[in-house]
Amino acid sequence: MQAHTNAAKETPHTASPQRVWQHLCQEGEQVIQDEPLLASFVHAFVLKHDNLPSSLSFMAANKLSDGVLPMITLYELFLDAYEQAPAIADAAAYDITAVYERDPAINQTLTILLYLKGYHAIQIHRVANTLWQQNRKNLALYIQSRSSAVFGVDIHPAARIGQGVMFDHATGIVIGETAVIGDDVSILQGVTLGGTGKDCGDRHPKVRSGVLIGCGAQILGNIEIGANAKVGAGSVVLQDVPANATVVGVPAIKVGQNKTQHPSQDMNQNVLEGVDLSQFIHFGHGI
Structure with a gap:
């Protein structure tokens, strides 16, 4: 994972935690050489x-500790979660690689680990979700509450999130209790995966693999966003979206089929590019 070049990069599913960790340490040594003032910071993290x-456990403990749960307690809690659920460490490595591949502003993996709150929020959620599954629900909710306050990203601990997921910028993302996010999904800031009222039970969206959701989109109800679909920025989605479709508007409607196979990786948020408009009928949303 060198600086960005025109050469092909690894996909999220080829990077093991061990290999990612080796890159992070190499980049950390280089940062210390380039900027000695950050030596203690890079060493600590x-x-x-x-x-x-x-x-990751140190990062979470440093970010979330307060007068109720001190840093050492949280550090041990997170370490224990990773030992009991090693799959969340695998997912964390895939997430780093996914962000590196998709974000043109990122030229080293260390930036993701140290600075990107979307990445931080997802990894903390994985631990909260592990606690929720262990029926330690009050502790999971406490972790969620602290994470929401610190990062401005509110993910219910029961929500299920796949691997290779990127929250770009992340501010204002809200994900409800019964929401599901598949693998290789990209979500931008201000997105809500929410319900439509006071209904109980399964009431939140299911976002399948490969989906790209633009900034400010509101996806509401127990609906499905099909694999490799694209949701335009600012859209309000109230019904199922077919696989490989692009939807936009308030309420959102389908405007075409994606020509690209992987919108979440391409990160092209212009809904008129990469879309086959041959069957397009004017829909009156002013695009």
């Missing part, structure tokens, strides 16, 4: 640790 779960 990366170089003093033996692996990615330890580093």
Whole structure:
């Protein structure tokens, strides 16, 4: 994972936690050489640790600690979660690679680990979700509450999130209790995966693999966003979206089929590019 070039990059599913960790440590050593003022910071968050779960646990404890749960308690809690559910460490490595591949502003993996709150919020959610599944629901809700306050990203601990997921910028993302997000999904800031009222039970969206959701989109109700679909910025989605479709508007309607196979990886948020408009009928939304 060198600086961005025109060469093909690894896909999220080829990067193990061990390989990602090696890159992070190499980049950490380089940062210290380039900017000695950050030496203690990089050492504390990366170089003093033996692996990615330890580093992530330290990050979470540093960000979330308060007068109720001190840093050492949270650090041990998160380490224990990674030991009990090693799959969340695998997902964390895939997420780093996904962000590196998709975000043109990122030229090293270390930036993701140290600075990107969308990445942080997802990894903390994975631990909260592990606690929720262990029926430690009050503790999971506490972790969620602290994460929401710190990052401005509100993910119910029961929500299910796949791997290779990117929250770009992330501010204002809200994900409800019964929401499901598949693998290789990209979501921008201000997106809501919410309900439509006071109904109980399964009431939140199911976002399948490969989906791209533009900034400010509101997806409401127990509906399905099909694999490799694209939701335009600012859209309000109230019904199912077919696989490979692009939808836009208030309320959102289908405007065409995606020509690209992987919208979440291409990150092209112009709904008129990469869309086959041969069957398009004017829909009156002023695009």
